[in-house]
Amino acid sequence: MPPRPAKAEIKLVFFGKIPIFIIDALKESLASTFKTEIAVEKSGLPACKTRKNQLNAKNFMPFIKKFKKDYALGITNKDLYIPSLNFVFGIALPSLGTAVISLARLKSKNKALFKNRAVKEAVHEVGHLFGLEHCDNSKCAMHFSDSLKDVDAKRPSFCLSCKKRLFN
Numbered sequence: 001m002p003p004r005p006a007k008a009e010i011k012l013v014f015f016g017k018i019p020i021f022i023i024d025a026l027k028e029s030l031a032s033t034f035k036t037e038i039a040v041e042k043s044g045l046p047a048c049k050t051r052k053n054q055l056n057a058k059n060f061m062p063f064i065k066k067f068k069k070d071y072a073l074g075i076t077n078k079d080l081y082i083p084s085l086n087f088v089f090g091i092a093l094p095s096l097g098t099a100v101i102s103l104a105r106l107k108s109k110n111k112a113l114f115k116n117r118a119v120k121e122a123v124h125e126v127g128h129l130f131g132l133e134h135c136d137n138s139k140c141a142m143h144f145s146d147s148l149k150d151v152d153a154k155r156p157s158f159c160l161s162c163k164k165r166l167f168n
Contacts, residue, residue, distance in 0.1 A: 008070040009037045010126060015045050015060075015076040021111060022103065022118050026075065029119045029156060030126060041067050045078065054081040057091045057100055064098040071129045073122060074100035089121045089145060092128035099125035105148065117148070119156045127158065127166070135162055 010030055014023065027038045046063035048055040057080040064074045080088050080102040090101035106117040123141045135142035138150075140159035145151045158166060 007037070008034070009039055010034065010070070011039045011041055011068050011072040013041045013043055013064055013067045013072055013074045015043055015074060015078070018075055018077065018103070021115060022075075025115045025119055026073075026122050030073075030122060033123055033157065034126060034130065039069070043067070045076070051081055054079045054087065056080070057082050057088050057102070058093075060100040061093050061096055061098045064100060065096050068097055071097045071126065072099075073126055073129075074098070075103065075118075075122070076100065077103050079104040089151065090125040092125045094129050094131065097129055099129055101125055106151065113152075116156060117151050120151055120154055121145070123156055123158075127162070130166055132158075132162055132165060135159060137161070 012026060027040065031038045046060055048059035055078045060074050064072045082088055082091060087105060089105060090099060092099035101121045103118055106114060106121065108114040120141055127142050132142050134144045137143060137159040138153055139155050140162055141154055141157055142162050143154045
């Protein structure tokens with residue numbers, strides 16, 4: 001993975017109609033968590049392989065890469081998968097500096113819960129872009145989530161160990 005730029009920019013690329021409260025929450029939380037600049041771009045969906053009503057998450061990566069300066073995170077309402085998993089909340093390819101999250105399975109009628117879930121998954125995937133691996137601490141944002149129960153159990157922030165790795 002290339003070294004992290006001293007003053008990195010994270011570009012958020014929104015695919016389709018994303019609620020403004022989610023856009024604002026992601027901009028604010030990512031800026032404060034990673035102490036970096038946030039830029040926003042809107043786009044139509046890239047061409048993706050499909051499976052049932054899902055899109056292949058990896059197909060987003062070359063498309064998202066075109067938007068980035070240092071790092072880019074795509075956000076979509078479409079349900080995502082990768083060939084080895086039934087679904088993913090998101091994936092990151094640190095070698096490309098790109099990641100994508102899906103809001104499809106994070107939605108809730110409770111706006112605060114929906115916002116919190118989206119922030120947790122965005123922080124998680126950008127954490128990978130900044131060099132963090134999965135964490136055994138179930139409360140850490142870097143803990144792997146394969147269910148909403150896992151997402152809801154973790155915090156939108158890093159444990160002390162991950163913070164040290166990120167900022168040292």
